[in-house]
Amino acid sequence: MTEKAKFRDAKxxxxxxxxxxxxxxxxxxxxxxxxxxxxxxxxxxxxxxxLLPSNIEVxxxxxxxxxxxPASEVDEAVxxxxxxxxxxxxxxxxxxxxxxxxxxxxxAQGADIRVIYSLxxxxxxxxxxxxxxxxxFAVGFETTSPSTAVEVANKPPKNLSFLVSHRLIPxxxxxxxxxxxxxxxxxxxxxxxSTIIGSKPYEIFxxxxxxxxxxxxxxxxxxxMSVYMILKQQKRHVPKLENEYIRAVHPEGNTRAxxxxxxxxxxxxxxxxxxxxxxxxxxxLKNEHRSYDANLKYGVxxxxxxDIQQGCKCHLVVxxxxxxxxxxxxxxxxHSRKPSRSLxxxxxxxxxxxxxxxxPADATHDSDIDQNIKSLQPTKCLQSISPLSKRP
Amino acid sequence: MKPxxxxxxxxxxxxxRIRLFTDLDHNRFIAQSSYGLTLIxxxxxxxxxxxxxxxxxxxxxxxxxxxxxxxxxxxxxxxxDYVLVHAGYAIQVLDGQEALETLRLxxxxxxxxx
Numbered sequence: 001m002t003e004k005a006k007f008r009d010a011k012x013x014x015x016x017x018x019x020x021x022x023x024x025x026x027x028x029x030x031x032x033x034x035x036x037x038x039x040x041x042x043x044x045x046x047x048x049x050x051l052l053p054s055n056i057e058v059x060x061x062x063x064x065x066x067x068x069x070p071a072s073e074v075d076e077a078v079x080x081x082x083x084x085x086x087x088x089x090x091x092x093x094x095x096x097x098x099x100x101x102x103x104x105x106x107x108a109q110g111a112d113i114r115v116i117y118s119l120x121x122x123x124x125x126x127x128x129x130x131x132x133x134x135x136x137f138a139v140g141f142e143t144t145s146p147s148t149a150v151e152v153a154n155k156p157p158k159n160l161s162f163l164v165s166h167r168l169i170p171x172x173x174x175x176x177x178x179x180x181x182x183x184x185x186x187x188x189x190x191x192x193x194s195t196i197i198g199s200k201p202y203e204i205f206x207x208x209x210x211x212x213x214x215x216x217x218x219x220x221x222x223x224x225m226s227v228y229m230i231l232k233q234q235k236r237h238v239p240k241l242e243n244e245y246i247r248a249v250h251p252e253g254n255t256r257a258x259x260x261x262x263x264x265x266x267x268x269x270x271x272x273x274x275x276x277x278x279x280x281x282x283x284x285l286k287n288e289h290r291s292y293d294a295n296l297k298y299g300v301x302x303x304x305x306x307d308i309q310q311g312c313k314c315h316l317v318v319x320x321x322x323x324x325x326x327x328x329x330x331x332x333x334x335h336s337r338k339p340s341r342s343l344x345x346x347x348x349x350x351x352x353x354x355x356x357x358x359x360p361a362d363a364t365h366d367s368d369i370d371q372n373i374k375s376l377q378p379t380k381c382l383q384s385i386s387p388l389s390k391r392p
Numbered sequence: 393m394k395p396x397x398x399x400x401x402x403x404x405x406x407x408x409r410i411r412l413f414t415d416l417d418h419n420r421f422i423a424q425s426s427y428g429l430t431l432i433x434x435x436x437x438x439x440x441x442x443x444x445x446x447x448x449x450x451x452x453x454x455x456x457x458x459x460x461x462x463x464x465x466x467x468x469x470x471x472x473d474y475v476l477v478h479a480g481y482a483i484q485v486l487d488g489q490e491a492l493e494t495l496r497l498x499x500x501x502x503x504x505x506x
Contacts, residue, residue, distance in 0.1 A: 006495055015502050038436055090479065118480025120463060140479075143437060146466050147481040192437045195476060195484035218437075225498060247490040248476055254484055257466045 007219035008046075016224045017051040023231050024053045031183055032230055033176060033320060035061040035169055036190035038218055046220035056227065059320030062172050063190065065141045065165075066092045067318065068272040071305030073165050074098035077137045079300050080163070081111035086129075087163075088122040089137035091115045099305040103137075119151050126160035134160045135294045141169050143192045145283055146257035149264040152289050161294040164285055167270065169193050170201040171281040176319060177209040186230035187213040188223065191245040198253025199243055206239035217245035264289060273307040274315035437478040439486055442471050452477065 006012075024030070034040065040060045043049060049058060062068050075098040081087040087103065094104045094115060107113040112132075116122050119136060126134040134157075138148045145166040152162065169190060176182060189202050194215045205213045212233035216226035226244045233240055243249055261283070270282030285293045295301050308315055313327040324330045440452035440462065448465040452475065462475075464482045469475050475482035 012498070012502075016498070019502065041436075118463075120480050143478050143483060146483065147463070147479060150463070150465055150481070192476065192478065192483065195437075221498070228501075244494075247487050247494055248484050254466060256468070257483065260466070 007217070007221045009221065013051065013221055013224060016221065016228055020051075020056070020224070020228050020231060021053050023228065023235065024056055027055060027231070027234065029055045029057065030185045030231065030234060031057045031059060032186040032188060032227060033059050033061045033182075033184050034188035034190070034216075035063040035173055035176075036188075036193070037064040038192070039063065039188060039190065039216065039223065042218050042220055042223055048220060048223055051224065052227065056231070058188075058227070061176050061320055062272065062275060062318045063169075065139055065144070065167055066090075066096055067314070068167065068172075068274065069093070069096055069139055069165055070271045070273045071097065071099045071307050072271070072302040073163070073305075074102065075100070075302045075305045076295065076300050077103055077135070077163055078106045078111075079302070080135050080294060080298060081106045081113050082109075083298070084112070085133045085135050085298070086112045086114060086125070087135050087137055088114045088116045088125065090117075090139060093137055093139050097309070119147050123151060123156050123160060126157040130157075130159060132159065135163055136160065137163045137165065139165045141167055141190070141193050142196045142261075143190075145261055145265070146196055146254070149257070149260040152264045152285065152292055153260055156292070158291075161292050161297045162285065163294040164265075164283055166265070166283040167272070168267070168281050168283070170197075170204075171278045172272065172275065173202075173205065174209075175275060175278055177205060177211055179319065182319065182321070184211055185234060187211055188226050188230070189213055189215040191215060191217045191222070191249060194243075194245065194249045194253065196254045196257050198258075199241060199249065199251045200253075202241050206241050210239045212239040213241045215241075215243045215245050215249050217248065271307075274318040437476045437483060439474050440477050440482075442469055442473050442475060445469075445471055450475075450482070452482075 034043075040063065043058060052058065074096050077087050077089070078098050078101060081103065089103065094107070094113070095102050101109075103111075103113050114122075114125070116125075116136075119138075122134060122136045126132075136148075138144075140148075148162060148164065148166065173187060173189075177184060177187075187202070187205055194202075199215060202213050202215070205211045212230045214226040214229045216222050222244055229242055229244060233242075243251070264286060265283040266286050267280050268282050268284050269277055269279045271277050272281065290296050311329055313322060313329075316322045317324050317327055438454055440454045440460075442450045442464070443453050443459055444451040445464065448463055450462050450464045450469070451459040452462045453459055454477075462477050462480060462482055464475065467475055467482045467485050469482060469485050474486040474488065476484045476486060
């Protein structure tokens with residue numbers, strides 16, 4: 001957009017930062033949580049935290065739909081790939097570790113796994129290569145779910161089916177709001193999810209949980225302005241739901257997309273990696289579309305996997321209790337990037353490390369994480385997958 | 393607005409199976425993998441202007457003057473509109489008036505409030 005530069009204007013940014021600093025002077029520590037990988041990207045990329053006073057903390061919640069995919073679902077995708085079915089997925093899903101291996105590891109072993117930019121690519125492939133079976137590993141929150149819904153409703157080719165892993169973000173925000181030890185003072189609601197779902201799903205946060213909530217856009221000034229709006233609400237002690245992203249978010253959202261999603265999906269409870277079971281948090285295909293459901297079509301359903309590996313602190317990072325840099329395996333540590341590196345070597349190193357620290361990986365929050373820790377598992381760090389997850 | 397010159401900076405260093413590059417705006421990511429170069433936008437939703445439309449498909453301009461095909465069945469948009477595109481699908485129409493209104497509001501807040 002030609003106007004984009006105005007949403008990144010440095011002078012405007014410093015004026016807003018000045019206002020935030022003055023407004024925050026007499027306030028106690030304020031903890032604001034966002035739940036969007038793209039918000040974290042903007043915050044890190046433009047150094048937003050360096051512009052905020054020390055008593056305002058912005059933490060990142062479970063905003064990456066890739067990182068919270070449980071190992072069991074990655075295992076299902078790997079199982080399908082190993083059976084000779086072509087698995088198509090977005091690029092960032094490739095390196096997510098399953099219980100034994102990631103899709104990238106499976107690909108290194110010869111499975112036909114293809115990275116696509118858009119679901120339309122998978123459909124074109126299925127139409128062209130009629131002799132092969134295709135599965136689309138559908139990962140994403142409500143921003144991505146409508147595109148899956150649109151294509152399922154349009155009756156795609158019969159040799160394509162869907163491993164639907166889509167999740168909803170407001171239930172995860174609810175979990176965070178209920179965690180008293182987190183002590184949230186504000187939510188920055190995800191802008192692009194909101195273009196689809198509108199503002200109504202966030203009403204419970206100011207009303208029931210008394211947490212100020214602002215729907216924010218993705219330019220640096222959007223985020224600075226949202227922090228200022230939350231700060232103002234805090235000072236007036238009247239939590240509200242406000243929309244900063246009026247140029248893209250309408251209160252009713254995208255009704256066409258919502259209608260399609262209601263037509264195609266049911267909502268069910270589900271396991272989130274690092275968070276445990278969250279009620280009504282996942283989309284699955286409705287009965288009438290079951291011929292496109294890869295779980296049913298191929299009889300592949302894995303209930304549990306190893307979500308948290310030995311030494312992994314993802315369950316703390318994903319609720320913003322620690323920074324990725326405070327997690328030992330992050331960016332190197334004990335994790336292996338090259339799929340060809342010998343697992344035995346990794347296991348030997350793990351054994352040596354385990355000798356020094358005999359404490360099992362601990363879960364320090366309330367939800368029921370399955371601590372099914374298998375011994376001799378090479379530690380893999382989820383946060384290292386995405387180049388966008390680097391934080392100062 | 394002039395499109396930024398196409399200089400690519402590495403995001404993931406070599407040693408991994410996929411090498412990722414980004415342009416100066418960090419708007420576009422290119423991945424070099426065994427399939428050659430692929431444009432990956434991952435989980436970002438990017439504004440684009442509709443140049444041509446044919447039913448559910450539209451040709452849009454992301455600011456580089458190279459047109460890409462995008463599915464617009466989720467939005468009510470016409471040629472000349474700006475839309476937010478996510479993974480090949482337009483998810484919402486961007487309201488230029490509201491964008492200007494946002495900027496005006498900000499200036500008002502900065503001027504009048506203490």
